[in-house]
Amino acid sequence: MSAANKKGVASRLTVAGHQRPFFVTVIAIFLLVGAIAAFAGGILLSVPSEEGVLSGLQTRLGVPEEGALSSLQVFLATVIVAALGTLLARGMWTLQNWARAAVILLLGAIGLYYGLTVVFDAAAEIFGGEQVVPVGTILSIVLNALFRVVATGMIPIVLIYALLRLGAHFEESPGQRAFIDRGIRYVLIATALSAVFIVFLIILFTLVEAWEAIEEIGLETMLLGTVWRPGSIIGTEKAQLGLVPMIVGSILATFGAVVLGVPLSVGTAILLAEVAPPLVREIVRPAVELLAGIPSVVYGLFGMVVLAPLIRKIEVPYNSGFGLLNASIVLAVMIIPTVTNIAEDAIRAVPRHYKEGSLALGATHWQTIRSVMLPAARSGIIAAVILGIGRALGETMAMIMVIGNSIAIPKPLNNNPLTIFLSSARTLTGNVAVEINYAAGAHRSALFFTGVLLFLMILLVNSLARYLMRERLS
């Protein structure tokens, strides 16, 4: 099939000359040979034999027993690979644009794979050992890796570059273009639905796992039971799986965080939106953003090492420093970025003329903020606080580290009711994280139910916030 002939048949729009470059011919032949070789190899492997060639090879490659492929699977894979290879070779031979795109993608994937392999090898060499690696060795490993990247990466990069430059030689018929255009659309719809699919899977799997607990223990017992004593720990006694202590713990810790964190956050938001000069804003805003980036384990570590000894100084019997107060302080700092960002946006969204009108009437700046801007931004600020609550309810690792994790309902330590915040507690999130790795049976299922409960609470809180924000926009 000569290129000149092809021009008349398939393409009316493309005017490029269809001289096939030698380079493309080589790639096409290479692809064809590769397809044939893969086919031959696969067939040879999949023929059932006495010696068990296939299983022997798989054992040598270290494929685990349950992951081993049957000869039928190998045969099918071979046929598919060979067919795709041949198709691609033919596409390249006839200078089809889709083949060029496919080959470029393939080369890119291969190049990326080799690049990553080199990086991983180097990382494993430097960081994998039990001995100290001296700086000289590290340097030589890094240089060696760089050299390998350049050496092996050169081939795909040069090939991709050449194919990109040869774009004019390839053609694409209008039918083909329309076909690809439509096909891609379906692929994109699928990706767009991936998020909702994951949400569906999350609900499905947590509910299925929680079902055993709902059926055997009962919703009421779990939601109203005040004792959490999973049988797998105690042994002989029957398990008691009431979630009230964790619900109380979660609510109290979140309440503390809101009391401490919201004034700070809203104050910061007012500062950023209205009061601060640009220079201060340039410092405070990135700082607040960075607070959101700090890993929760670091907050937890800080709470353990710095806050706990400070709190222990409050002289109340059985005050360990680990408890609701510690948790509330840590959470308060953790919700600052969420609340501040959204509250600031809400304040900034207040129409200019509200502010101008108020100022023109002789109100001071603060009066304007308090009596005009904050009321106008109210729903946005409330949404910010609610989102902060959602964030606080969902926090896990920092909580396990600082809250003490006791399974009893938190009680005041002496006759001052405020000392309830010095008592140790456990959150819903912490309950899951602490026990899930060794739980089994109804206990495990009850932990999944804890997850379902948490998910529902957060869903409720977040949809409330979204509703408020949407109302603000309309």
Next chain:
Amino acid sequence: MSKPISDVQLERRTVQQATSSLARRQLSQRVAFAFVWLAGFLAVAALVWIIGYVMTQGVQMINLEFLTTRPAGGVSGEGGMSTTIVTTLYLVVLTIAIATPLGVGAAIYLVEYAGEAQRESRLVSYIIKVARTGVEILAGVPSIIFGLFGFALFVSFMKLKFSLLSAGLSGACLVLPVIIRTSEEALLAVPRSYREGSLALGATKWQTNVSVVLPAATPGIITGVILSVGRIIAETAIFWVTLGGSYRLPTNLLSSGRSMALHVYMLASETRAFEKAMGTAAILITTIVLLNLIINFTSRRFAARMMGRNR
């Protein structure tokens, strides 16, 4: 709820306030602004205190031995942190490799196709609404739920055990909404005239997307990817229930491992080797700060470029 405050209300208030003396009003402004400044100061102070404490305590621990030997395991808390660095690297690459194509594809659909598709059919417009809600819900799901889900689906149901693959798949679910949202914003920032020009030249929708819109939006998409890298590095709860926590170097996708953040948690809660935990946390914070600087830089440049082109 931006109901304009009614004129009567406003009048009443301002009249009341006008009667109080100017000095008193200015005093109350001064007090209020003092509080506002204090709040901002406290927020920054908290950051400086945490980072400063962890860095000053942690830096003393960091040396070549700490960085290049593996943790000893068990409850001793001895050894370095080397394998956790590699595991974190693996996890980041794996997660991003899974989440980026999905996220960018979803964003392209929601920005470039959803509008016209919605007009074409009622069903499609419903599907798009569901897809958007899905992204919003997913963005609010706490990480321990992703962990539970990964534990149920990947670790138990698909029998992947505690492994890099289980952790990477669960982690991808966590960062997917981040990538979708930032990519959406990046695509929306590309001027309309780009698309119109390309379509007018006879390119199909897909050709326009690939050769005009995506290249223009790439810096914004990269910002989202870096943001996700930060999330993965900082994430602990998911990996606590899907990654297993082995201190050895993972040899393949199905082997267990321990990320840096997980290492901090395990050291602090199981061994009480706080000084080593501080060392690891210092490395962790340094990485996060660096990533934040990169994000600030790239997003600023992207915004500047798009503004310049709009003119």
